[in-house]
Amino acid sequence: MNTMTDIAALATAGTDTTDTSTSATAPVAAAAPTFRDELLAAGLLIDTGEDGLYGRSQVFEDVLERVNVAITHLGADQAPEVLRFPPAMRRTDFEDSEYLKSFPTLAGTIHSFCGNDGGHRRLLRALDDAMTDSDDDRSDEWMEQQKPTRVVLTPAACYPIYPVMARRGPLPEDGRTIDVMSYCFRHEPSLDPGRMQMFRQREYVRLGNAEQVMAFRQMWIERGSLLVTLLQLPVEVDLANDPFFGRGGKIIADSQRAQALKFELLIPVANPDSKTACLSFNYHMDHFGAIWKIECDDGAVAHTGCVGFGMERITLALFRHHGFDVNAWPDDVRALLWGDTAGIVAQGMATHTSTLAAAADAGADA
Numbered sequence: 001m002n003t004m005t006d007i008a009a010l011a012t013a014g015t016d017t018t019d020t021s022t023s024a025t026a027p028v029a030a031a032a033p034t035f036r037d038e039l040l041a042a043g044l045l046i047d048t049g050e051d052g053l054y055g056r057s058q059v060f061e062d063v064l065e066r067v068n069v070a071i072t073h074l075g076a077d078q079a080p081e082v083l084r085f086p087p088a089m090r091r092t093d094f095e096d097s098e099y100l101k102s103f104p105t106l107a108g109t110i111h112s113f114c115g116n117d118g119g120h121r122r123l124l125r126a127l128d129d130a131m132t133d134s135d136d137d138r139s140d141e142w143m144e145q146q147k148p149t150r151v152v153l154t155p156a157a158c159y160p161i162y163p164v165m166a167r168r169g170p171l172p173e174d175g176r177t178i179d180v181m182s183y184c185f186r187h188e189p190s191l192d193p194g195r196m197q198m199f200r201q202r203e204y205v206r207l208g209n210a211e212q213v214m215a216f217r218q219m220w221i222e223r224g225s226l227l228v229t230l231l232q233l234p235v236e237v238d239l240a241n242d243p244f245f246g247r248g249g250k251i252i253a254d255s256q257r258a259q260a261l262k263f264e265l266l267i268p269v270a271n272p273d274s275k276t277a278c279l280s281f282n283y284h285m286d287h288f289g290a291i292w293k294i295e296c297d298d299g300a301v302a303h304t305g306c307v308g309f310g311m312e313r314i315t316l317a318l319f320r321h322h323g324f325d326v327n328a329w330p331d332d333v334r335a336l337l338w339g340d341t342a343g344i345v346a347q348g349m350a351t352h353t354s355t356l357a358a359a360a361d362a363g364a365d366a
């Protein structure tokens with residue numbers, strides 16, 4: 001049962017779902033297929049027959065990896081600890097995360113056959129029966145022999161790190177900054193190529209006190225905007241909310257907005273009239289700190305926040321706005337991705353910072 005207290009508690013979570021926001025995206029069914037068809041025809045994405053599950057071409061992966069390198073240079077001065085996990089996490093950690101309270105329909109669990117010879121025979125009989133039907137009508141009765149495993153698919157790249165950080169004991173005085181990247185799973189089959197079921201998130205995650213996390217988020221709203229500017233894509237940062245499930249979901253979403261816990265950087269991807277969240281800037285307050293008992297050096301419950309880069313979405317936005325021939329992309333974008341990436345990012349940060357300082361001065365003068 002969901003009491004108001006539960007809802008209030010959830011509302012402060014700012015639960016991180018970088019790639020699922022529906023805050024500014026129009027209905028996709030009517031608008032998306034054209035761009036999707038073009039991507040498939042060009043071979044940039046490879047159809048698997050399942051909506052939202054694609055192969056990627058060499059060209060697509062090359063662009064994605066170069067964007068990833070630019071993100072590394074953008075965060076290098078933060079000296080983040082680099083951690084990589086497989087796209088699965090311990091089921092008990094997932095249960096603790098309270099993800100199922102907010103996003104039950106998006107979660108993906110992993111099941112395996114754990115039975116005996118009799119069970120195996122039942123499985124094969126059910127499978128034989130199923131094979132006589134077409135793909136779409138196939139019975140899933142054989143899956144009755146499958147049992148939940150102790151692992152689930154990762155819903156957001158930062159989820160695996162919180163229990164790991166908690167086990168290390170109190171945070172150092174400066175807190176911690178972690179660099180993660182992972183394939184993530186969300187069960188939301190769609191024809192919008194910007195809404196995949198399995199996609200990569202690159203994240204920087206900050207753990208510390210509220211001040212440290214808020215400063216981190218502000219810095220990344222600026223740096224994320226810089227990256228998108230350097231990529232010559234339109235920049236629009238907006239207040240956002242996660243797609244919380246159920247009757248209480250609206251209240252939680254409204255509260256998340258009222259507390260300004262989540263911002264997104266939106267870029268038109270599938271078509272010019274709808275915008276897709278390509279980056280998100282999340283402040284979880286002490287939600288994860290309280291769940292996993294992560295402490296600051298003074299014993300206070302740690303706050304956390306993260307910036308998430310939707311790697312496929314940024315890559316798709318580049319193809320959308322600059323065309324499918326990467327050799328014909330604007331010179332400055334080519335220089336950033338295929339040239340002196342570190343130098344251009346450093347120069348951009350220096351210029352961007354002075355622009356921001358000038359804007360702040362101008363504001364102070366006014």
Ligand code: ZN
Nearest residue numbers: 016158203306
């Ligand atoms: Zn995150």
